[in-house]
Amino acid sequence: MTDRLPNRDLTVPELRAVVRGLASAPERWRRHVRHDPTRRHYEELVRDAHLSVWLINWTDAQDTGFHDHDISAGAVAVVQGRVVEERLRVGAQPGRAEFGPGQAFDFAAEQIHRVVHVGTEPAVTLHAYSPPLWRMGAYLVEPDGALRRFSVSYAEELRPLDEPLAA
Amino acid sequence: MRVDIHQHLFTEPVLAALGRRDEPPRLVRRDRSWALELAGEPESPVAPPGQALERRMRELHADRIDRAVLCPSVPLGVEGLAPDEARVILAAYLQGAAELPERFATWGSIPSRDPDPAAVRELLRRGAVGLAVPARVLVDPTTRAAFGPALEALERADAPLMVHPGPADAGPDAPPWWPAMTSYVAQMNAAWHAFVAFARPEHPRLRVVFALLAGGAPFHLERLAARGGPAERAHDPLLFYDTSSYGPRAIDTAARFVGVDQLVHGSDRPLAEPPAWSDDDAFAHALRVRNPERLLGAPA
Numbered sequence: 001m002t003d004r005l006p007n008r009d010l011t012v013p014e015l016r017a018v019v020r021g022l023a024s025a026p027e028r029w030r031r032h033v034r035h036d037p038t039r040r041h042y043e044e045l046v047r048d049a050h051l052s053v054w055l056i057n058w059t060d061a062q063d064t065g066f067h068d069h070d071i072s073a074g075a076v077a078v079v080q081g082r083v084v085e086e087r088l089r090v091g092a093q094p095g096r097a098e099f100g101p102g103q104a105f106d107f108a109a110e111q112i113h114r115v116v117h118v119g120t121e122p123a124v125t126l127h128a129y130s131p132p133l134w135r136m137g138a139y140l141v142e143p144d145g146a147l148r149r150f151s152v153s154y155a156e157e158l159r160p161l162d163e164p165l166a167a
Numbered sequence: 168m169r170v171d172i173h174q175h176l177f178t179e180p181v182l183a184a185l186g187r188r189d190e191p192p193r194l195v196r197r198d199r200s201w202a203l204e205l206a207g208e209p210e211s212p213v214a215p216p217g218q219a220l221e222r223r224m225r226e227l228h229a230d231r232i233d234r235a236v237l238c239p240s241v242p243l244g245v246e247g248l249a250p251d252e253a254r255v256i257l258a259a260y261l262q263g264a265a266e267l268p269e270r271f272a273t274w275g276s277i278p279s280r281d282p283d284p285a286a287v288r289e290l291l292r293r294g295a296v297g298l299a300v301p302a303r304v305l306v307d308p309t310t311r312a313a314f315g316p317a318l319e320a321l322e323r324a325d326a327p328l329m330v331h332p333g334p335a336d337a338g339p340d341a342p343p344w345w346p347a348m349t350s351y352v353a354q355m356n357a358a359w360h361a362f363v364a365f366a367r368p369e370h371p372r373l374r375v376v377f378a379l380l381a382g383g384a385p386f387h388l389e390r391l392a393a394r395g396g397p398a399e400r401a402h403d404p405l406l407f408y409d410t411s412s413y414g415p416r417a418i419d420t421a422a423r424f425v426g427v428d429q430l431v432h433g434s435d436r437p438l439a440e441p442p443a444w445s446d447d448d449a450f451a452h453a454l455r456v457r458n459p460e461r462l463l464g465a466p467a
Contacts, residue, residue, distance in 0.1 A: 030361045032205050049388065134423045153419070155427045155448040 010130035011051050012106045014114040018053065018128040019077035019104055026079070033080075035059040037084050045126075052132035054124050058083060058117035066114045067137035067157065075106035076115070081123025088112040090140065090147075112139060126133040133157075168233045170459035173303025173329075173378055173433025175240050176223055176271070178263025179216045184256045186245075192243040202261035206244055207336045221391070223381045223436065227270060230434070230441060232455070236463075237264055237273040238378075241301045261293055274329045284320035297374075297461050299329035299367050302351075302358035305330060305366060317369050327374040327407075327462055330358050332382075347412065347438075355382030360391075363400045367437055371388070376407040376431060376462055380417060382398035383422070385424040401425060407462045408432025410454065414442055422450075431458045 010018070023026060032043035037060045046053035058081065066088050069125070070128055075084075078099045085105055086094035098118065101107055117123050133154040140148045182201070186194040191206045194213065201213045214222070225260045227235055229278035239245065245256045257276055273297030277286040281330060287298055298321050304310045321328055324453035367373075377384070385408065387461030392398035403422070408425065410418050411433045421430060432454040434441035444451035 043426070044426070048399060049392070052426070093212065132423075144311070152423065153427060155449040155453045 002074065002106045005051065007050070010073075010128075012075065012108060015073060015075035015130055016045050016077075016104055016106050018051070019075045019126045022126050022128075023077040023079045023102075023104075027125065029055045033057060033124055047132055050130055050132070054127045054129075056127060057122065058125065059122040060119050063116045064157065065078050066112055066141065068074050068112045068137040068139075069107075069109055069129060069133060070092065070135045070137065071109050072131055072133050073107065074127060074129045075104060076128075077104040077126045079124045079126060080100070081121040082119040083123050083125060084116045084118050086114050086116070088114075088141075112137070168238065168392075168460075169446075169455040170234045170432065170463070171227075171230065171232045171434050171455070172236045172376065172459050172462065173411050174223070174235045174237050174436045176219060177213055177216055177239050177240075178220075178226040178260075178268070179265065180259040180266075181256065182216060182265040183212065184259035188252075190284075191244060198390060199347075203243070205242070205334065207334050208242065209337070209343055211343065216263075219437070223448040224268070224270070225434060228403070228443055231446060233270070235271050235436075236265075236296055237271055238299050238329060239274065240274045240333075241276065241299060243332035246276050246279045246301055246304075247334065248278070250281035252463075253278035253280075261295065261380060265294060271295050274277050276300065277317065279288070279304055279310060280316040282310075284316040287317045288324065291324050291326055297321065297329060299331050301334070302330050302332050302354035305358040305361045306354065308365075311321060311361065311365060315369060315400070318366065318373060320465060322370050322373040325351075325464055327376060327464065330355070330362070330375065330377045330381075332378060339350065341346070351379065352382040355379055356384045356387070359384035360396070363397060363403075363406075367400060367403070372405065374405045374408055374462055374464065376433070378409050378433060378435070379411045380408045380413055380421050383417075385421050388424050389416035397444040404428065404461075407431050407458065412439040415430060418442070418454075427453050428461075430454050431462055 009099050020126055029045055032055050034041050035057045039064045041057040044057045045055055053134050070155055082100045082102055084098045136154055136157055138150045138152050182194050191204045193204050194201050195204045202210045203213055204210050238259050245253050261275055273295055274297055275290035276299045304314055332351035335347045335350040355377060359377050388398045388401050407429050408421055409431050412435055
């Protein structure tokens, strides 16, 4: 999949093509599908100088919280189940879109969003980031509307404390 | 289990073996204390083993480390001695490590002039987590070739390799920090490039950790690519980097190049102090718990 990619950071349309291509090649990721009601389960499928690709398993309304990706743009393809993407807005309800199998969405580096599992069926999504994820901003919206940003390593999002070792 | 994969500690059997030597590396009496006399580095004082162990236990508690993996003091140059001389000290090293509390594990090393694969199997049988080699072993084409069977034995045993700098070639007038900032960085950078270019194709399943962020080799990946080198081989889930003597900025930069999964916590105590990691931090958890398990192949 990555052999034919350009030797530079990828554009958003190229990232969309990566996740769509991967979505149609389940032999590349099917063995990593594993759902756990206590945590999202992640697997990094690709990491090189310009691209990181993750498979994320979701269930039971698991939620990323609002976050940004520092300088990385990204694209997400849903291959099973449903997720909602919310875009943070000041003084307004978040923009909201729901995605199901066969659908994809993308985001530029400057966008702040959250992704939440919805529905009864566990979800499986494929995420491509370029340049590879490094630091992220995690946002806390206080009851009075004050917004606080925490600079975190991507480990905070994709290598959480309670994640078990891959079998 | 929170693991520090890189510490040093002199035990009584090693000091006794060094004290019996007539030439460097050796232990010498200085007034009312002891010092290490080395060939290429300034002399350094040595604490009595009992005191050093007590102090280390307190530090492990303060660092919140459950298991410290000790590494032979490669900068002493023991591995490079005539094989018979080296074996005496390396055997004393393993004996000393085995007598320590359960909170310690250890890397083992073998004479660089006689890198016998049977010696690697023996180290592992005696409880070492893997093999530590001086960085120069990988850089020099002759020793690299000679170590081939030893590395193969390690790979077959599913045990990891630790690449450690030293000995240095600073003069006796150099300040104590000089080797750490010059020879060691250069040796590690060269060893990483040598491993990636020459040894990795021969040992595709060997798990390897480079001390001190491989002398900053990951920071040079763009340059490696620009010069036509095999930069893509840096993206290797079996290549690890320990953080010894580095702080948040360099460690974060290494994560940018090779990813969080390849970094492991190695403090290099007593020569340096580790950053104050928080148990609640996922990055620290990856470096101290998850990644050492992947490197060592099992709980240390």
